Amino acid sequence: MVQYGSVSQATLQTDRIRLIPLGDEHLELEVELDSDPEVMRYLSRDGRGRTRAQVENAHGLRLETAEPVAGLGFWVGFVDDEFVGWWLLQPAGWGGETLLPGQAELGYRLLRRHWGKGLATEGAREMVRHAFRDLDMQRVFALTMTVNERSRTTMSSAGLQYVRTFYEENDDRTGSELGAVEYAITRDEWESTQADTHLAAPSA
Numbered sequence: 164m165v166q167y168g169s170v171s172q173a174t175l176q177t178d179r180i181r182l183i184p185l186g187d188e189h190l191e192l193e194v195e196l197d198s199d200p201e202v203m204r205y206l207s208r209d210g211r212g213r214t215r216a217q218v219e220n221a222h223g224l225r226l227e228t229a230e231p232v233a234g235l236g237f238w239v240g241f242v243d244d245e246f247v248g249w250w251l252l253q254p255a256g257w258g259g260e261t262l263l264p265g266q267a268e269l270g271y272r273l274l275r276r277h278w279g280k281g282l283a284t285e286g287a288r289e290m291v292r293h294a295f296r297d298l299d300m301q302r303v304f305a306l307t308m309t310v311n312e313r314s315r316t317t318m319s320s321a322g323l324q325y326v327r328t329f330y331e332e333n334d335d336r337t338g339s340e341l342g343a344v345e346y347a348i349t350r351d352e353w354e355s356t357q358a359d360t361h362l363a364a365p366s367a
Contacts, residue, residue, distance in 0.1 A: 185237035205311040234298040248273030250286045265301035287321035304347035310338035318346040
């Protein structure tokens with residue numbers, strides 16, 4: 164368990180991924196990830212990779228997401244001790260004037276060489292499970308650009324459903340003319356899928 168003041172995050176494990184709470188020792192891994200223009204294609208304003216200074220600033224902000232709500236924050240993922248990317252459960256409304264209790268925003272970012280292996284979905288499903296079963300969240304949502312088909316597929320595969328398309332002012336990213344999308348799942352919806360999975364499982 165990693166402590167940030169009075170706030171703690173659990174270390175998580177999926178079939179393949181060990182998810183460790185983000186710490187200062189992971190900065191170089193973030194630099195590697197965020198410096199890839201293809202990784203940042205739908206995330207940065209100019210479609211370029213981030214500079215080291217930009218990553219260092221982002222790193223500080225990422226650590227701060229673990230402070231407002233116990234258990235939420237960033238996790239770095241490792242498969243067989245190799246860094247593959249990070250996953251996020253961010254307090255809804257973080258960075259704004261008011262937090263939305265019981266809601267968390269899902270995020271993820273993987274090194275390009277680990278795309279197409281199902282790891283983004285595997286980690287995202289664990290984030291959703293952790294949010295509902297361990298942290299007693301009521302709703303998990305995720306946002307991405309409409310044109311980011313890869314991310315939208317991950318959201319759907321993790322159980323989230325399309326909610327809306329919206330447009331942000333002064334968004335000059337490539338494809339922004341098509342807007343952004345929100346996907347979400349509630350705790351009741353997730354528990355229903357777990358019950359359906361259990362019923363569908365063959366008996367021993």
